[in-house]
Amino acid sequence: xxxxIDHNLEEIRRFRPSPEFAAxxxxxxxxxxxxxxxxxxxxxxxxxxxLTWSKxxxxxxxxxxxxxxxxxxxxxxxxxxxxxxxxxxxxLGDRVAIHWEGEPGxxxxxxxAQLTDEVKRAANTLESLGVADGDRVAIYMPLVPEAIxxxxxxxxxxxxxxxxxGGFSSDSLASRIDDAQAKLVITAxxxxxxxxxxxxxxxxxxxxxxxxxxxxxxxxxxxxxxxVGWVADRDLWWHxxxxxxxNEHVAPAFGAEHPLFILYTSGTTGKPKGILHTSGxxxxxxxxxxxxxxxxxxxxxxxxxxxxxxxxxxxTYVVYGPLANAATTxxxxxxxxxxxxxxWWEIIEKYxxxxxxxxxxxxxxxxKQGRAIPQSFNLRSLRLLGSVGxxxxxxxxxxxxxxxxxxxxxxxxTWWQTETGAIMISALPGxxxxxxxxxxxxxxxxxxxxxxxxxxxxxxxxxxxxxxxEPWPSMLRGIWGDPERxxxxxxxxxxxxxxxxxxxxxxxxGDIWLLGRVDDVMNVSGHRLSTTEIESSLVAHPYTAEAxxxxxxxxxxxxxxxxxxxxxxxxxxxxxxxxxxxxxxxAHVARQIGAIARPRQVFIxxxxxxxxxxxxxxxxxxxxxxxxxxxxTTTLADTSIMEVIEAQLVK
Ligand code: WTA
Numbered sequence: 001x002x003x004x005i006d007h008n009l010e011e012i013r014r015f016r017p018s019p020e021f022a023a024x025x026x027x028x029x030x031x032x033x034x035x036x037x038x039x040x041x042x043x044x045x046x047x048x049x050x051l052t053w054s055k056x057x058x059x060x061x062x063x064x065x066x067x068x069x070x071x072x073x074x075x076x077x078x079x080x081x082x083x084x085x086x087x088x089x090x091x092l093g094d095r096v097a098i099h100w101e102g103e104p105g106x107x108x109x110x111x112x113a114q115l116t117d118e119v120k121r122a123a124n125t126l127e128s129l130g131v132a133d134g135d136r137v138a139i140y141m142p143l144v145p146e147a148i149x150x151x152x153x154x155x156x157x158x159x160x161x162x163x164x165x166g167g168f169s170s171d172s173l174a175s176r177i178d179d180a181q182a183k184l185v186i187t188a189x190x191x192x193x194x195x196x197x198x199x200x201x202x203x204x205x206x207x208x209x210x211x212x213x214x215x216x217x218x219x220x221x222x223x224x225x226x227x228v229g230w231v232a233d234r235d236l237w238w239h240x241x242x243x244x245x246x247n248e249h250v251a252p253a254f255g256a257e258h259p260l261f262i263l264y265t266s267g268t269t270g271k272p273k274g275i276l277h278t279s280g281x282x283x284x285x286x287x288x289x290x291x292x293x294x295x296x297x298x299x300x301x302x303x304x305x306x307x308x309x310x311x312x313x314x315x316t317y318v319v320y321g322p323l324a325n326a327a328t329t330x331x332x333x334x335x336x337x338x339x340x341x342x343x344w345w346e347i348i349e350k351y352x353x354x355x356x357x358x359x360x361x362x363x364x365x366x367x368k369q370g371r372a373i374p375q376s377f378n379l380r381s382l383r384l385l386g387s388v389g390x391x392x393x394x395x396x397x398x399x400x401x402x403x404x405x406x407x408x409x410x411x412x413x414t415w416w417q418t419e420t421g422a423i424m425i426s427a428l429p430g431x432x433x434x435x436x437x438x439x440x441x442x443x444x445x446x447x448x449x450x451x452x453x454x455x456x457x458x459x460x461x462x463x464x465x466x467x468x469x470e471p472w473p474s475m476l477r478g479i480w481g482d483p484e485r486x487x488x489x490x491x492x493x494x495x496x497x498x499x500x501x502x503x504x505x506x507x508x509x510g511d512i513w514l515l516g517r518v519d520d521v522m523n524v525s526g527h528r529l530s531t532t533e534i535e536s537s538l539v540a541h542p543y544t545a546e547a548x549x550x551x552x553x554x555x556x557x558x559x560x561x562x563x564x565x566x567x568x569x570x571x572x573x574x575x576x577x578x579x580x581x582x583x584x585x586x587a588h589v590a591r592q593i594g595a596i597a598r599p600r601q602v603f604i605x606x607x608x609x610x611x612x613x614x615x616x617x618x619x620x621x622x623x624x625x626x627x628x629x630x631x632x633t634t635t636l637a638d639t640s641i642m643e644v645i646e647a648q649l650v651k
Contacts, residue, residue: 013394013398013435013436014433014434014435015401015410015433015434015435015436016433016434017410017429017430017431017432017433017434018408021295021383021409021410021429021430022430022431024295024297024430025295025428025429025430025431026291026292026295026296026297026430027291027292027293027295027428027429027430027431028430028431029431031292031428031444032444034444035444035445036444039445039447039470040060040061041060042444042445043060043061043071043284043445043473044057044060044072046284046287046288046445047060047071047072047075047280047281047284047473050283050284050287050288050291050324050325051077051082051280051283051284051287051324052077052081052082052086053075053076053077053280054076054077054078054253055074055075055076055077055253056075057072057073057074057075057256057280058074058075059072059073059074060072061471063471066471066491066496067486067487067490067491067496067498068477068478068483069471069475069477070256070257071256071257071278071280071281071284071471071473072256072280072281072284072473073255073256073257074255074256075255075256075280076253076254076255076256077253077254077256077279077280077283078155078156078251078252078253078254079155079156079254079260079279079283079320080119080123080152080153080155080156080251081156081251082283082324083152083155083319083320083323083324084112084115084116084119084152084323085116085251087112087116087326088112088113088116090326092112092326093111093112093113093116094111094112094113095111095112095298095326095328096109096110096111096112096328097110097111097112097114097115097323097328097329098110098115098145098148098328098329098330098331099302099328099329099330099331099351100144100145100330100331100332100333101330101331101332101333101347101350101351102144102192102333102334103192103193103195103332103333103334103335103338103339104192104195104339108145110145112326115145115148115149115152115323117247118145118149118242119149119152119153119156120156120246120247120248120249121242121243121245121246121247121249122149122150122152122153122242122245123153123156123157123249124245124246124248124249125153125219125241125242125245126153126154126157126159126184127157128241128245129184129216129217129219129236130183130216131154131157131159131183131184132157132158132159133157133158133159133252133254133258134158134159134160134259135159135160135183135184136159136160136161136162136180136181136182136183136262137150137154137159137160137161137162137182137183137184137185137186138161138162138163138164138173138176138177138180138182138184138185138186138215139151139154139161139162139163139164139185139186139187139309140163140164140166140168140173140185140186140187140200140203140204140207141163141166141186141187141188141191141200141221141309142166142188142190142191142192142193142198142200142223142224142333143166143191143308143309143314143331143332143333143334144188144191144221144223144333145331146186146188146221146223146238147163147309148309148318148319148331149242150186150219151163151261151309151315151319152319152323154261155260155261155279156249156251157252158252158254158258160180160259160260160261160262161260161261161262162176162180162182162261162262162263162264162274163261163263163309163310163314163315164176164264164310165308165310165311165612165613166191166198166200166308166310167310167612167637168310168612169203169634170203170204170206170207170210171207171210172272173203173204173207174206174207174208174210174211175272176264176272176274177207177208177211177214177215178211178212178214179264179274179480179481180262180274180480181214182214182215183214183215183216183217184215184216184217184218184219185204185207185208185215185217185218185219186218186219186221187200187201187204187218187219187220187221188200188201188220188221188222188223188224189201189220189221189222189223189224189225189226189228190223190224190225190226191223191224191333192223192224192333192334192338193334193335193338194334194335194337194338195338195339197224197225197226198224199224199226199228200224201218201220201226201228201229202228202229204218205218205229205231215234216234217234217235217236218231218234218235218236219235219236219237219238219241219242220235220236220237220238221238221239222237222238222239254279255279256278256279256280256281257278257279257280257281257477258278258279259276259277259278259279259477260277260278260279260282260283261276261277261315262274262275262276262277262480263275263277263311263312263315263418265312265418265419273479273480273482273485273489274479274480274481274482275312275418275419275476275479275480276476276477276478276479276480277315277421277474277476277477278477280473281472281473281474281475282320282421282422282473282474283320283324284473284474285421285422285472285473285474286316286317286320286321286324286421286422286474287320287321287324287325288422288443288445289316289321289414289422289423289426289443290316290317290321290322290324290325290327291321291325292428292443292444293386293412293414293423293426293427293428293429293443294355294357294384294386294412294429295355295384295429295430296322296325296327296355298325298326298327298328300354301327301328301354301355302328302329302330302351302352302353302354302355302381303322303327303328303329303330303353303354303355303357304329304330304332304347304348304351304353304355304356304357305317305318305322305329305357305358305386306332306336306344306356306357306358306359306362307357307359307388311418311613312416312417312418312421313357313388313389316421316422316474317357318331321422330347330351330353332344332347336362336365336366341369341373342373342374342376342377344358345373345374345376345377345379345404346377348377348379348381348382349377349378349379349381352381353381353382354381354382354383354384355382355383355384355385355386356382356384356385356386356404357385357386357387357388357414358385358386358387358388359387359388359389359390359614360387360389360390360391360392360393360396361389361390361610361614361615361616362614363387363392363396363399363400363404364393364396364539364545364546365545365546366403366404367395367396367399367545367546367568368545368546368566368568368569369569370568370569370570371399371403374403374404375403379404379405379406380406382404382405382406382409383409384409384410384412384429385400385401385404385405385409385410385411385412386411386412386413386414387400387411387412387413387414388413388414388415388416389613389614389615390516390532390615391413391437391439391513391514391515391516391532391536392413392436392437393437393532393535393536393539393540394436394437394536394540395536395539395540396539397411397413397436397437398436401436410427410429410434411434411436412426412427412428412429412434413426413427413437413438413439413440414426414439415439415502415512415514417500418476419475419476419490419500420468420472420474420475420476420500421474421475421476422474423443424442424443424446424448424468424472425439425440425441425442425443425446425448425512425514426439426440426441426443427439427440427441428441428443435507435511437513437536438507438511438512438513439512439513439514440511440512441510441511441512442512445472446468446470446472447468447469447470447472448466448467448468448469448512449466449467449469449497450463450464450465450466450467450504450505450506450512451464451465451467451494451497452464452465453465455467455493455494455495455497459506461505461506461507461508462505463503463504463505463513463515463530464503464504464505465499465500465502465503465504465518466500466502466503466504466512466514467494467497467498467499467500468497468498468500469496469497469498475498476490501517501518502514502515502516502517502518503515503516503517503518503530514532515530515532515533516530516531516532522549522550522551522559522561524551524554524557524559524560524561524596524597531548531549531550531551531618533593533597534547534549534561534563534589534593534597534599535547535548535549535563537588537589537592537593537597538563538565538585538588538589538602540592541584541585541588542568542571543565543567543568543571543574543581543584543585544565544566544567544568544571544585545566545567545568545569545571546565546566546608547563547564547565547566548563548564548608548616548618548621549561549562549563549564549599550562550564550618550621550622550625551622552600552622552625552626553626554600560599560600561589561597561598561599561600562599562600562601562603562621562622562625563585563589563599563601563602563603564602564603564605564608564621564645565585565602565603565604565605566604566605566606566607566608567581567604574604575604578604581602581604582601582602582603582604585599585602586598586599586602601625603645605644605645606644606645607638607641607644607645608621608641608645609621609633609636609638609641609642609645610636610637610638610641611635611636611637612635612636612637614637617633617635617636619631620633620636620642624642624645624646630642630646
C-alpha cells in the first residue's frame, strides 16, 4: 500500500504578529538575510556585538577536524564578567538581575551589583579551597540564588561546573561525580518542594561515600534549616565561608574554547552522557537566541523561565542567556501547585512578568485543571510566551495563547537539545506568522535539513530525520571523557551532519514540524505514524486532558497504536463507562487522521508515568501495552504511578 495518511498536524490556523508587536520587535528580516549572505561573518558579528572580549578573536570557525569544532578560538573572555561586571561598569548595577521567589513565599531581589559582589566572594572561596582553572565542581542544589552564584563563580575562575538536578538519587550523583572526578560539591541542607523541606545534604554524604574519592570539600548553603550530618575538615557552610570572603576578585580571561560546563543527559541506553560545552560560542548563541527569540527589551522586560538549573534550559535560559543580556529574571524555587494550583499565575501577577517560557507538559496539566484558576489572576503584563521540551500539541498551543496569553500575544515553540546548547528552531515573534504545533524555522545562522535513513534530503512532506548540516556556535564539543561515543552517537550515521535523534517533516511553506524522537515513531502496516500526531488528535477531543501513545508490537501490523488517556476534570464521569469512552476516542482518531491510525486500545488512566524532568516514560507504557513486566522505574518522579495504571488495566 502506498497510500499516505493525512497528517493531523495539518493546521490551518495562522497567527500574524500584531502591528504593535511587530513595530517594537528586536529581530527583523535582516538577521536571516545577513546569515544567508555570510553565515560565519554573521556569527562573528553577533559574537562581537553581544559579548565583551578581553582579547578579540580573528578566527571564526575551525572545522578542519570534524566533528570537533572550535569557534572564535584565538579570542579570550570571561563568561561571568560578561554576565555581571560589564553590566555594572555600564551603569546597570542597580537593575534587578534576579527576582527570587521561595516556595513558602519568602523572596529576594538581587541587583546586578549585588550578584557580582556575591559571585566574587564565592570565586575567592572556591580558590581558597584549591579549586583552579579546569577543575570540576558538582552542584547539587535547590533552585536558590546560590545555585546561580555557584555556577557563575565556577565560570569566573575557569572551573567546570556539573549541575546535577536535585531530584536525582545518591547513585546518580555518585556516578556523575566519579565520571567528572569532581573536587568540590556545592549543595544545601535542603530545599522546599510541595510544601516540605526535602533534604539534600544526606544524599550528598551518601553519594560521596560511594565515589572513588575525588571530592575534597562539600560547601553547604543553609536553606531548609534541617538537621544535617557534618564531616569535619571536609564540609563548610556557605554563610561561614562565602559571606566572609573578600568581594574583590579580578576575572581572568580564558580562551573561547575553555570548557564552561558538563551536563549529564540520558542516552538511549547505558550510562548518562556528560555533554561538554565551552565558552565563547556557547555564550554567543545563548545571548543571541535569548534576545531575538524572546524579543528581549532588557530595560523593561521581566522574563521568567520556569526551568530548574539542573537542566539545559536552566543553564542557557535561566542563567547564561538572560544574564549576558542584562535581563531581569524571575527564579522560583518550588512546584507549580504549591501551596495552591495558581502559584505560577500568582508569581506572574506579583512580578509583572512579560516573557514566560515553560514546557508543554505543564501547560497540558493546567488545561486539565481548567481555565478558572489562571483567569483569577491578572496576567495582562504578559506579551510573549515560549514552549520547550517536547512537541506542543496545537490544542495546548491555542489554550496557552488564549487562556494564559489573553488571545493576542505570540507563542514561540523552540526546538533544541542539551547537545545543541541553545535554541535551533523557532519562530521569530515579530516577523513570523505563527502556526500552532510547528517549531517553524531554523534560527538565522543555523542550517537544518530533513533526510532519509541514507542521509539524502527528503523534499516531500512525509518526514524523515532531523539533522544539522553545519556546525553552530553553541554545539556540544564532546562527551566528557568519551570522544568515541561522541562520534558514534551523533556523527557516524551521516558523516558530517549532526544526527539529532528526532523525526521531523516540512510543510508546503517549508515550516518544520517535530514528530518526536525517532524511537517514538511507529510503523503500522508499513505506514509511518507519529506518536505526537495521534496524541494531538486525542488531546483535541473534548474528553481529553492528556494523552500518551506508544507503538506496541503486533503480529499482524508490525506495530499497533496503544493510547493512554487522562480525562479532563469536567469529563471524569466518562470514566464510568470505559468501553464506550475508549470506543469514542478510537473513532475520533480514525476520523481525524485515518483508519490506519485508529488505536488498537485506549486506556483511561488517572496519571501518566513521567521522569523528574516531566517527560512521559513511553518505554514503561510500552511494557504495559505489550503485557511485559514493567522495567526499570528508577528515573520516574513517582514510582507508584505504574501500579495505579496497572491496576486500571486489569479492571
Ligand atoms: C525534544 C531540552 C519538539 C526533542 C531543551 C529533543 C522538542 C529533546 C522541543 C531534547 C520542541 C525539545 N518540539 N520536541 N520545541 N524541544 N524537544 O536535551 O525530542 O532535555 O531531542 O533539551 O526534547 O531534550 P533535552
